[in-house]
Amino acid sequence: MFLRHISFLKAVLLHSFTAFGGPQGHLAMMMKTFVQQRRDVTEKELMEYNAFCQLLPGASSSQTLTLIGYKRGGVPLAVATLAIWITPACLLMGSLSFLLQYMDKRALNVDIFKYVQPMAVGFLAFGGIRAYQISIRNTATFFIMGVALAAAFFFKSPWTFPALIILGGTISNFSDKRIPDINEPRKKIQWGNLWLFALIFLLAGFMSELARTNDWITRRPFNLFENFYRFGSLVFGGGDILIAMMLEQYVFRSKSQFMSAEELLTGAGIMRAMPGPTFSVSAYVGGMVMRSLGPGYQFLGCILAPVAIFLPSMLLVLFFFPIWNNLKKHVVIYRALEGINAVVVGVMWAATIFLFISIPVTWYNILIMAVTLGLLCLTKLPSPVIVIACILAGWLM
Numbered sequence: 001m002f003l004r005h006i007s008f009l010k011a012v013l014l015h016s017f018t019a020f021g022g023p024q025g026h027l028a029m030m031m032k033t034f035v036q037q038r039r040d041v042t043e044k045e046l047m048e049y050n051a052f053c054q055l056l057p058g059a060s061s062s063q064t065l066t067l068i069g070y071k072r073g074g075v076p077l078a079v080a081t082l083a084i085w086i087t088p089a090c091l092l093m094g095s096l097s098f099l100l101q102y103m104d105k106r107a108l109n110v111d112i113f114k115y116v117q118p119m120a121v122g123f124l125a126f127g128g129i130r131a132y133q134i135s136i137r138n139t140a141t142f143f144i145m146g147v148a149l150a151a152a153f154f155f156k157s158p159w160t161f162p163a164l165i166i167l168g169g170t171i172s173n174f175s176d177k178r179i180p181d182i183n184e185p186r187k188k189i190q191w192g193n194l195w196l197f198a199l200i201f202l203l204a205g206f207m208s209e210l211a212r213t214n215d216w217i218t219r220r221p222f223n224l225f226e227n228f229y230r231f232g233s234l235v236f237g238g239g240d241i242l243i244a245m246m247l248e249q250y251v252f253r254s255k256s257q258f259m260s261a262e263e264l265l266t267g268a269g270i271m272r273a274m275p276g277p278t279f280s281v282s283a284y285v286g287g288m289v290m291r292s293l294g295p296g297y298q299f300l301g302c303i304l305a306p307v308a309i310f311l312p313s314m315l316l317v318l319f320f321f322p323i324w325n326n327l328k329k330h331v332v333i334y335r336a337l338e339g340i341n342a343v344v345v346g347v348m349w350a351a352t353i354f355l356f357i358s359i360p361v362t363w364y365n366i367l368i369m370a371v372t373l374g375l376l377c378l379t380k381l382p383s384p385v386i387v388i389a390c391i392l393a394g395w396l397m
Contacts, residue, residue: 232309
């Protein structure tokens with residue numbers, strides 16, 4: 001089966017090396033690569049996948065890409081897609097936990113990535129334009145988009161997006177939109193995914209507590225797995241909320257026994273300059289937490305933490321997606337999709353504005369944004385080519 005999907009998996013691997021800009025930036029790049037160039041999904045499907053994943057805890061951009069793999073080849077390809085997507089970033093961030101003590105932290109602010117942020121603004125603007133053309137069809141959806149844009153920009157609570165999703169879906173239910181007559185078979189619900197998620201959650205908690213109360217010599221790997229599985233099961237709001245949870249768990253609560261706030265924030269800063277999922281910072285933190293036990297345990301931490309944090313995201317999205325597909329056949333859910341997609345567009349534009357005002361407003365940054373947006377809108381140039389060109393420009397200039 002995998003032989004039939006080699007070209008798709010190669011595209012996922014290339015995407016993992018070139019996807020900058022956080023979840024909204026990843027969505028814009030997915031639109032260019034997997035919609036316009038490869039046509040693995042339609043624009044409407046991608047927007048729907050992303051809106052659905054925002055309702056679940058975990059890494060939303062990773063879940064969206066997992067669903068693209070699921071559509072193409074079922075559960076096996078979905079698992080392979082997620083593994084290929086997270087591996088490069090996790091390897092880079094895990095290696096950093098070994099190398100940080102040998103590096104001058106001031107030298108980490110290298111100029112090689114100085115044009116990546118304005119480039120990411122161009123990608124975000126492209127994604128916002130395409131999403132606007134797809135999802136904003138009337139005054140109601142325009143209003144929902146505007147409210148979502150303002151709320152996402154001014155309120156940073158992890159509950160902001162779920163609340164906006166509910167509000168948008170409720171407002172769009174006042175329309176008279178009818179469900180088209182499409183006779184699709186009901187999706188089979190994979191109950192095993194939910195039972196496995198719950199079993200691992202309970203078992204991880206039990207083993208972690210058992211290791212702590214009995215003071216096992218090898219207790220730290222059990223504690224680490226439980227911590228990150230819990231993070232992946234409960235975190236809403238993306239990488240920023242995850243950083244806050246890890247600060248509480250490994251810096252403040254442990255009184256800097258495992259790592260200092262400076263070390264954690266250094267890793268978080270470097271993660272923002274790296275391509276791939278923001279949750280890949282878990283590989284760095286896992287290694288740092290285990291480093292006092294020796295290189296072998298440190299390497300184990302670099303593996304355990306990302307596995308634990310991405311596993312619940314995958315199990316939840318593969319369980320709830322067939323339910324979501326079945327619910328779409330009800331008029332309430334079908335009409336709600338219009339408002340949910342409008343919320344996604346608003347959040348994309350909020351991310352674009354937020355990233356734009358966070359970088360220096362210079363003529364070359366404005367030029368890079370404009371050129372990136374122009375290339376995406378007017379040419380068929382692959383996204384990785386644009387990314388590599390910006391990195392080379394930062395290295396050479």
